[in-house]
Structures are given as structure tokens and as C-alpha cells.
Amino acid sequence: MMGAMTSGVPAIEVTGLSKAYGSQVALRGVDFTVKRGEVFGLLGPNGAGKTTCVEVLEGYRTKDSGDVRVLGRDPGARELRSQVGIVLQSCGTYPHLTVRETVEHWAALYPRPRRVDEVLALAGLDDCAARRARTLSGGQARRLDFALALVGDPELIFLDEPTTGFDPAARRAAWDVIRALRDLGKTVVLTTHYLDEAQSLADRVAILQDGLILAEGPPHSLGASRYRVAWRTPDGTSEQRFTEDPTALLHELTAEAMARGEMLEDLSVTRPSLEDVYLELTEAVA
Amino acid sequence: MTAAVPWWGAAWRQFRLERRMFWRNPTAAFFGVLLPLGLLAIFGAVFAGRDEDLDVIVPGIAGLSIMSATFTSLAYNLTTLRERGILKRLRGTPLPTSAYLAGLAGNAVANALLQLVIVILAGRFLLGVAWPQNWGAMTVFAAAGVVCFTFLGVALAHAIPNPESAPAYVNAVFLPQILIAGVFYDASEAPSIIRDIAQALPLTHLVEGLSGAMIDGESVAANAVSLLVLGLWGAVGAVLAVRGFSWEARRDQ
Numbered sequence: 143m144m145g146a147m148t149s150g151v152p153a154i155e156v157t158g159l160s161k162a163y164g165s166q167v168a169l170r171g172v173d174f175t176v177k178r179g180e181v182f183g184l185l186g187p188n189g190a191g192k193t194t195c196v197e198v199l200e201g202y203r204t205k206d207s208g209d210v211r212v213l214g215r216d217p218g219a220r221e222l223r224s225q226v227g228i229v230l231q232s233c234g235t236y237p238h239l240t241v242r243e244t245v246e247h248w249a250a251l252y253p254r255p256r257r258v259d260e261v262l263a264l265a266g267l268d269d270c271a272a273r274r275a276r277t278l279s280g281g282q283a284r285r286l287d288f289a290l291a292l293v294g295d296p297e298l299i300f301l302d303e304p305t306t307g308f309d310p311a312a313r314r315a316a317w318d319v320i321r322a323l324r325d326l327g328k329t330v331v332l333t334t335h336y337l338d339e340a341q342s343l344a345d346r347v348a349i350l351q352d353g354l355i356l357a358e359g360p361p362h363s364l365g366a367s368r369y370r371v372a373w374r375t376p377d378g379t380s381e382q383r384f385t386e387d388p389t390a391l392l393h394e395l396t397a398e399a400m401a402r403g404e405m406l407e408d409l410s411v412t413r414p415s416l417e418d419v420y421l422e423l424t425e426a427v428a
Numbered sequence: 429m430t431a432a433v434p435w436w437g438a439a440w441r442q443f444r445l446e447r448r449m450f451w452r453n454p455t456a457a458f459f460g461v462l463l464p465l466g467l468l469a470i471f472g473a474v475f476a477g478r479d480e481d482l483d484v485i486v487p488g489i490a491g492l493s494i495m496s497a498t499f500t501s502l503a504y505n506l507t508t509l510r511e512r513g514i515l516k517r518l519r520g521t522p523l524p525t526s527a528y529l530a531g532l533a534g535n536a537v538a539n540a541l542l543q544l545v546i547v548i549l550a551g552r553f554l555l556g557v558a559w560p561q562n563w564g565a566m567t568v569f570a571a572a573g574v575v576c577f578t579f580l581g582v583a584l585a586h587a588i589p590n591p592e593s594a595p596a597y598v599n600a601v602f603l604p605q606i607l608i609a610g611v612f613y614d615a616s617e618a619p620s621i622i623r624d625i626a627q628a629l630p631l632t633h634l635v636e637g638l639s640g641a642m643i644d645g646e647s648v649a650a651n652a653v654s655l656l657v658l659g660l661w662g663a664v665g666a667v668l669a670v671r672g673f674s675w676e677a678r679r680d681q
Binding site: 200201202220223224226228230232233234235236238239243247248250251252253290294 | 433438441445448449452453512513514516517519520521522523675676
């Protein structure tokens, strides 16, 4: 029954999307397309316009101008509500209900829900199904957010900064859930300001800054896979080189240094931060 | 095309959920059930044996209970639900807004009825006040009060910016009304300026209607003006409740 008419179109098509709050411009002509079944990362620093952008797609905010289609429809269309799952940035649940009761109540809101047990397992909540929501840790509460977003068996899921403020273990667990969603064939739109998150989860990313998309493509094509190798020379000046193959570069550098009988002080290998990528991109734009 | 979840089913399920949560929240259940009992006990002790005063406070506390169970609790609840983001989350589901609000309001109505029953029983068996003289008229006024204060409570929630300021807003509306509406004493002895203000307010008319029905056995027609005032306030509340509704917590920005 599910719209044969709409299944051929991209999950999301955005052209020329603009939005301002009074005199403050949040989005200034954003274009991107999300294909069915892909994990799309919307990357950017705080205040870049990520949340505004997804809230327009979720139907929470109206656009000022541009064209936005979600599963082939206007984002405000009621039919979308049973086809789209939303994990908001910070959102509470009923504190006095247990996890299972909460998921069961949400399941009943949808025409074709997934089985509650299956959803609890998928979100990694089996162990705390009987606990009241107010006793959950931050990571567990986030899993409940995931569970509520996917219990309606949506085709498209929005995750707005799903791991912000998490410890590393909770982040890994959340990533596993997102990968499980992709394996189910869901389209996932993820906003994040963590480069590594986009890198390990997203098939494609768009980098948003000051309401504009600076770059779009698979993560490795955006320079995110390049490593920065830095050290200090004996006279104290800092040196750095960028490479996609740090092993070879290190081998070369250390061999040379040893041949000269020098030390490579403060030698470090780091992935460039998102800021480095931004800087590079903004310089390129300017 | 997709089989939508039926409206009544959604509203009923929301109502059942609200009831379950009400009984699980000890403070809500405690105040919901025991506040009218406590007030009756206190005033019963103060006015012991003074039948005229007891005849004033039983319908007065019945009116107060209806207002606190609907108006006060909805204003608080909606403000908190909005701030916690629960409203925003529900807005992203297929649940119709009207079904959600019907379930939420149904919960408030159930509490109002529960408290009304407690007040009547306690008035009869603890204070020795007679059974309500005109059950039909009492039901009409109780229903009008419930509808009126439910809408006004939802409307007030829109004006409250955050949960921290909710007590100030609610009490600014609630306390003066219970003081001048004749809940605790016979308002006909109050100065005329107070009486004039009180005459414009809904609680006064709810208490008048309840008092007429419960104590004096008056018909609905005898207090038709009171019913009209409640209806007008309810209509204003309904317009404000629907127009001002917001799923989202206000941000400073």
C-alpha cells in the first residue's frame, strides 16, 4: 500500500532553503539531496543552522523560501508523521512510566508499529524495560529516544545531535543503533558537530556553516581522512605535514631524523579537527 | 490510505495513560484527593455546629476543588509538559492534537468529579450537611464549571513562560478568586467593590450555582445568569486555548 508513487523519489530534496528569525539569518539558500537508504550527516559547529534545517524538514518550522520535499511531500503533511521518526536534541518522556510502557504507548500511536520487544532489543533497552523513565541515565534515556523514534517503523529517521554529551561507551552504543537502522534499510539524517561521528556513520555529509553548505560528499572526500603529523625541529620551530598515509610519512620522517641523529620533539599524529576542515574550506570559498 | 489510528481510541488511550500517571505520582494523588478533605476538616472544625457557615463552605469547597483539579492542574501540567519537550515529541507522531488534549482534559475532569464526590460525602458524613437538594442542577453547574475551567487552564498555560513562573501566574489568578468568590465565607457581607469584581469572575458563579443547587434546592433556571457567565468565560477560554497553543518551550532567542 505504501506509496508506489513516492518510493522512487529521493528521501529528501532541498533547494534554496532560507530561514531567518527576525533579523538573524539561520539558513541562506541551502541545497542538498538525501537518497533512500543512506545515512546522511549534516555537520557543522553550534549555531551553524543544523537544527533549524532539520526542524524545517521535520515540519516543526516553516521555511521562508525555497523548495523542500520529504518523501515526496511537503514537510507539514500529516501523512508524513507515520513515516518519519524524530529524535530531537533534548526531549523528555513521562517520568513515571516504565520504558516498556512508554514504548507501548508510542507504538499505539502508529498505524503499523514494530513489535515492542523487537524495538527494545534494537535500542539496547532489554535490561531496563521495567525501569521508570526518570531513573534512566543519559545514555539510556537517549536509547529510549531512539526506541520511540523507530517504534512506528518509519522510512526516514532524523537524529539531531544524538550523542552530544555522551561518554565514549554510550556513544559507541548509539552508533551501533544507527548502524542497525541503516541495516534495516532506513534513511537516516544525522546532525552532529563531531567529525568522527559523521565519518564512521555517514555515507555522505554536508558541512553547514553560517547557514550555507560549504561542501557535500562522502566523508573521506572532504579532507576528513587526512592526518596531521606535527613535530618540533631542534631549533624549536613547529612543523606540520598532512597525509592520507601516516605510516609511510612517519617512517620517512623518523628515518631521516635518526640518520641525522636528531629527535622529533613533540611528534604527534592527529586527525584534523572539523575546524581545520572548515578553515580550509572557508579559505577556499574566500 | 494508511489506516489512521481512530480518534476516540487515541483519546481514550491518552486518558488511561494520564490516569495511570496520576496515581503513580504520589504528590499529585495526595493533593488531588486529600486537599478538599483537608480543607473541609479544617473549616468543619472552625465552624463546628454553625450550620449556616457549613452550608457556605461545602459548595464553596466543591467549587474550589473543581477549579483546582482542572484550571490549576492543567496550567501546571501543560507548562511542564511543554518545557520537558514531551509536547514537541508528541507533535512528531500521528497523534491528533485534539485527541491528545481530550485525553489530558479528561484526566482533569475525572479528578474534578472525584473531588466533588469526596466533598459531598465528607460534607454529609463528617460535617452533617444534608445531601445535595437538587442533583440535576448541581450536575449541570459542575459540568459547566469543569468545561469553563478546563479551557481557561489550557489558555493560561500559553501565557506562562516557564515552569518556574507557573506558581506565580496560577496563584495570581486562583488565590484572589477563592478569597472573594465566597468559598470560605458568605460573600454578601463583603464590601460592594469586592462584590462587583467577584461578580465578573467565573468561580463566584460556579459557587453560586452549586450552592443554590446543593443547599437551597434551586433549579438551573434560578441561577441562569451564573450559567451564562460560566459559558462566556468558557467560550473566551476555548478561543484562547486553541489559538495560543504551542508545542514548544519558548526560547529567549
